[in-house]
Amino acid sequence: MSEYLLTTQDLTKTYGRHNAIDHVSMHIPKGAVYGFIGRNGAGKTTLMKIIAGLSTQTSGSYELFGCSGAQLGAVREKVGCLIEAPGIYPDMTAFQNVKAKCLVRGVYNVGYVNELLQAVGLFDAGKKKAKDFSLGMRQRLGIAIALVGDPEFMVLDEPINGLDPQGIVEVRETIHRLAIERNITILISSHILDELAKIATHIGIIENGVLLKELSAQQLKDECAAKIEIVVDKAAAAMAVLQSIGITQLQQINANQINVTERIDESAAVNKALVEAGIAVSKLNVSGEALEDYYIRITGGAR
Numbered sequence: 001m002s003e004y005l006l007t008t009q010d011l012t013k014t015y016g017r018h019n020a021i022d023h024v025s026m027h028i029p030k031g032a033v034y035g036f037i038g039r040n041g042a043g044k045t046t047l048m049k050i051i052a053g054l055s056t057q058t059s060g061s062y063e064l065f066g067c068s069g070a071q072l073g074a075v076r077e078k079v080g081c082l083i084e085a086p087g088i089y090p091d092m093t094a095f096q097n098v099k100a101k102c103l104v105r106g107v108y109n110v111g112y113v114n115e116l117l118q119a120v121g122l123f124d125a126g127k128k129k130a131k132d133f134s135l136g137m138r139q140r141l142g143i144a145i146a147l148v149g150d151p152e153f154m155v156l157d158e159p160i161n162g163l164d165p166q167g168i169v170e171v172r173e174t175i176h177r178l179a180i181e182r183n184i185t186i187l188i189s190s191h192i193l194d195e196l197a198k199i200a201t202h203i204g205i206i207e208n209g210v211l212l213k214e215l216s217a218q219q220l221k222d223e224c225a226a227k228i229e230i231v232v233d234k235a236a237a238a239m240a241v242l243q244s245i246g247i248t249q250l251q252q253i254n255a256n257q258i259n260v261t262e263r264i265d266e267s268a269a270v271n272k273a274l275v276e277a278g279i280a281v282s283k284l285n286v287s288g289e290a291l292e293d294y295y296i297r298i299t300g301g302a303r
């Protein structure tokens, strides 16, 4: 069995002459919360619609639960989606909305509806009609509806878009709970890396239809972590000097460069120790990157 719940191979969707997604090869491990980040028009919805079976690719393929092509119909039931406008009836309560979806799927009972409302924190919404919900409540109701049938994989398109800070926290906590308590693998898109990074175990960055980067949350943390970059004449000798003054978090990058990721505020002492040991230090630079700066660097431009 593959460790991946979803892989895409050179997935491409062309509208006219424009590739909305362009040879995307994505890898979503089982159990991941995969944060799919890209600005408006980058191609997130296009890819999600294909995966959800709401659209078809122009070329390329994908494998979902180990199935591809004609076999995909058999695994669609295991996928729950919240893409674009969720199918919410405005004059119904949260309970009635979830009940309606349960009836369509033939899985209705009161206890089950309440369980799903509880899972998204809407158990207390009572008699309030959906049209009077905040945007955050509406998104959570959309998630509850997508949960009907107990999907193993959820595709959530921009569920935090347009929410106020409180709404963002509520939706984020809901998604986190679904992943941890229900063990659901989640593909979630956003244009805000900071927000996605708080819950994602993996990140994929898309720009102009091209998947520029895929990395784990730990790799993202490492890439953005504060470090002292040191350029010297002899990196191997400098490594020994740094270790002799008790530095353990260090990495030799090449014959001349070492990165130190601890005692960041002691760069002057580090420099002194190296110089006293006869090492020529040509550069010593403290750097670190905010997530959004990293995102801008990877996508190569202003937001």
Ligand code: ATP
Pocket (backbone or CB within 6 Å): 015, 019, 020, 021, 038, 039, 040, 041, 042, 043, 044, 045, 046, 047, 158
């Ligand atoms: P947003 O957050 O704005 O939805 P997105 O990353 O989801 O952005 P997509 O909606 O996937 O982006 O759109 C990707 C590109 O494909 C855009 O340039 C868009 O204009 C184009 N596009 C999407 N759907 C169609 C369509 N049905 N016909 C023509 N072009 C389309």
